[in-house]
Amino acid sequence: MTAGTERPIRRPVIPKGPATYRMPPNLADYEGVRKSFRWDEARRALSGLPGSRGLNIAYEAVDRHAAGSRAGREALRFIRADGSTRSLSYAELALQTGRFAAVLRDLGVGRGDRVFSLLGRSPELYVAVLGTFKNASVFCPLFSAFGPEPVRQRLHLGAGRVLVTTRALYRKKVAPIRDTLPDLRFILLADADGNPEPDTLDLAALLAQAPPDQDIVATQPEDMALLHFTSGTTGTPKGATHVHEAVVAHYATGLYALDLHPEDIYWCTADPGWVTGTSYGIIAPLVHGVTVVVDEEELDVDRWYRILAEQHVTIWYTAPTALRMLMKAGAERAAGHDLSALRFIASVGEPLNPEAVVWGQDVLGLPVHDNWWQTETGGIMIANFASMPIRPGSMGRPLPGIEAALVARDGQGKPLIENGAATLVTEPDVMGELALRPGWPSMFRGYLNEEERYRRCFAGGWYLTGDLAKRDDDGYFWFVGRGDDVIKSSGHLIGPFEVESCLMEHRSVAEAGVIGIPDPVAGEVVKAFVELRPGHEPSEELRLEIIGFARKRLGAAIAPRLVDFTTNLPKTRSGKILRRLLKARELGLPEGDLSTLEQAGPRP
Ligand code: AMP
Numbered sequence: 136m137t138a139g140t141e142r143p144i145r146r147p148v149i150p151k152g153p154a155t156y157r158m159p160p161n162l163a164d165y166e167g168v169r170k171s172f173r174w175d176e177a178r179r180a181l182s183g184l185p186g187s188r189g190l191n192i193a194y195e196a197v198d199r200h201a202a203g204s205r206a207g208r209e210a211l212r213f214i215r216a217d218g219s220t221r222s223l224s225y226a227e228l229a230l231q232t233g234r235f236a237a238v239l240r241d242l243g244v245g246r247g248d249r250v251f252s253l254l255g256r257s258p259e260l261y262v263a264v265l266g267t268f269k270n271a272s273v274f275c276p277l278f279s280a281f282g283p284e285p286v287r288q289r290l291h292l293g294a295g296r297v298l299v300t301t302r303a304l305y306r307k308k309v310a311p312i313r314d315t316l317p318d319l320r321f322i323l324l325a326d327a328d329g330n331p332e333p334d335t336l337d338l339a340a341l342l343a344q345a346p347p348d349q350d351i352v353a354t355q356p357e358d359m360a361l362l363h364f365t366s367g368t369t370g371t372p373k374g375a376t377h378v379h380e381a382v383v384a385h386y387a388t389g390l391y392a393l394d395l396h397p398e399d400i401y402w403c404t405a406d407p408g409w410v411t412g413t414s415y416g417i418i419a420p421l422v423h424g425v426t427v428v429v430d431e432e433e434l435d436v437d438r439w440y441r442i443l444a445e446q447h448v449t450i451w452y453t454a455p456t457a458l459r460m461l462m463k464a465g466a467e468r469a470a471g472h473d474l475s476a477l478r479f480i481a482s483v484g485e486p487l488n489p490e491a492v493v494w495g496q497d498v499l500g501l502p503v504h505d506n507w508w509q510t511e512t513g514g515i516m517i518a519n520f521a522s523m524p525i526r527p528g529s530m531g532r533p534l535p536g537i538e539a540a541l542v543a544r545d546g547q548g549k550p551l552i553e554n555g556a557a558t559l560v561t562e563p564d565v566m567g568e569l570a571l572r573p574g575w576p577s578m579f580r581g582y583l584n585e586e587e588r589y590r591r592c593f594a595g596g597w598y599l600t601g602d603l604a605k606r607d608d609d610g611y612f613w614f615v616g617r618g619d620d621v622i623k624s625s626g627h628l629i630g631p632f633e634v635e636s637c638l639m640e641h642r643s644v645a646e647a648g649v650i651g652i653p654d655p656v657a658g659e660v661v662k663a664f665v666e667l668r669p670g671h672e673p674s675e676e677l678r679l680e681i682i683g684f685a686r687k688r689l690g691a692a693i694a695p696r697l698v699d700f701t702t703n704l705p706k707t708r709s710g711k712i713l714r715r716l717l718k719a720r721e722l723g724l725p726e727g728d729l730s731t732l733e734q735a736g737p738r739p
Pocket residue numbers: 139365410482483484485486487505506507508509510511530600601602614616617623626627628
């Protein structure tokens with residue numbers, strides 16, 4: 136990843152401006168809290184289900200507020216395309232999510248059954264996620280920009296029983312593949328308007344008939360709550376499973392890494408189809424009882440500045456791609472917007488360019504605090520905290536309760552494990568594989584139906600993240616790059632194998648190699664190199680046909696933006712495509728330059 140390998144600006148940025156100091160940070164004494172922190176104490180800040188019936192994310196996020204003094208407080212504030220808003224209070228959200236749970240129950244959908252969504256940021260999505268938890272079912276969000284093939288594959292792998300979607304998305308992406316999904320029993324249309332498609336149900340009508348089901352089904356901390364698909368280098372997407380106990384980490388990280396205070400107005404720009412959109416777009420802020428702003432539209436520079444100003448957003452959690460788009464649009468676009476309510480800005484998902492940290496300070500009045508985590512960790516693991524100077528280019532320091540280390544690698548790029556113990560990098564500024572000591576509550580509990588793939592993520596007592604990083608003398612971590620071939624484009628993780636497999640279904644393609652190449656805004660864009668079958672000749676027309684084919688099946692967010700024809704895809708002796716070599720060639724680097732990364736053992 137180029138952005139991560141740029142020379143970082145090492146000068147610390149100390150937040151200035153009155154807004155920063157309006158609120159004492161929750162983590163004022165980092166060292167002290169790290170020493171005394173215990174996860175079971177964090178757990179005590181939550182309520183647990185009444186009557187000692189266990190722990191349920193929806194109860195912590197909604198019902199315990201609805202039962203108390205925050206009942207009337209705005210929980211979700213949706214901003215429609217025209218800028219008008221509609222809100223749900225905690226009490227209303229408790230009612231709606233109870234009804235959704237009752238709808239599931241009446242359909243015979245029960246404990247552990249999978250409820251999927253293919254939705255934009257609409258109220259139905261939020262109601263469905265939390266209502267699913269209340270019914271002890273398992274929620275799996277899908278990115279609404281996926282094409283039919285990624286949707287089919289994930290519904291199939293996750294044995295989706297229910298899908299909540301819209302009429303347009305159903306017609307375009309689900310109807311054509313529905314026959315191949317026998318487990319998918321119920322399709323609930325959020326916008327059926329009294330007239331559902333054949334073999335689908337009208338969600339609004341079902342909700343209207345459902346009794347508000349106040350009793351949340353008993354759930355234990357280890358019961359599965361969420362399924363998030365993520366991409367690896369090889370094979371099918373991996374379904375990372377998360378349990379109700381994750382809410383303890385969402386609470387603690389919301390407190391420390393996002394500095395959430397009860398009166399905050401919070402905006403997370405992540406799409407709820409990905410893990411950030413659920414962990415920090417829904418769960419963490421609601422657990423803290425704050426007001427969550429939800430923009431129903433996609434990124435638009437002027438709209439975003441308007442939202443920050445007019446909604447008086449105090450905490451903003453966004454992503455490097457979005458910040459780069461704002462930077463590109465020019466500082467003058469921010470002028471005239473009163474951003475004085477903002478008191479904390481954080482970013483996640485990709486390397487945050489040091490320039491973006493400084494730009495935040497200059498243009499928004501606050502620097503951007505980078506933090507790091509991944510689908511498998513379920514919650515923020517490493518962060519620049521409100522109470523500390525930021526090191527631009529660094530991901531920050533581990534959260535209380537999180538032990539992070541760098542595992543040295545052997546000559547083959549594999550983690551160095553001797554006699555069952557990992558050899559750790561102890562010197563500053565030396566690269567190793569970022570590793571975390573297992574045991575935090577939001578850690579994934581497995582890859583669905585892939586025990587062996589899950590097991591291979593652990594060695595010598597550590598969870599290996601697949602990312603390469605360094606640590607400086609003061610304990611700040613610096614992202615170096617991925618240890619594998621997975622692509623990050625506009626913050627979305629893309630498995631090259633999934634793209635290659637799709638390309639090879641085109642009649643002209645014999646073989647394909649897919650890599651990410653640097654892009655100033657998206658971080659990386661997907662580029663494919665294809666070898667043609669005999670009888671097919673490269674042409675501009677064929678290139679466009681292949682791109683169109685991939686876009687239709689995979690969706691624009693995953694399909695390659697660029698396709699090159701080649702006759703010599705680099706391969707290992709066993710015939711595996713050497714994507715790293717392809718990348719070195721593409722970037723005009725001596726092939727040895729990527730050798731360290733290339734040697735990295737394949738991530739499952
Ligand atoms: P995902 O599982 O889709 O959330 O993607 C997780 C991956 O995104 C990580 O393993 C990193 O490779 C990358 N990532 C997340 N946050 C950061 C960050 N702050 N800096 C650099 N890379 C990041």
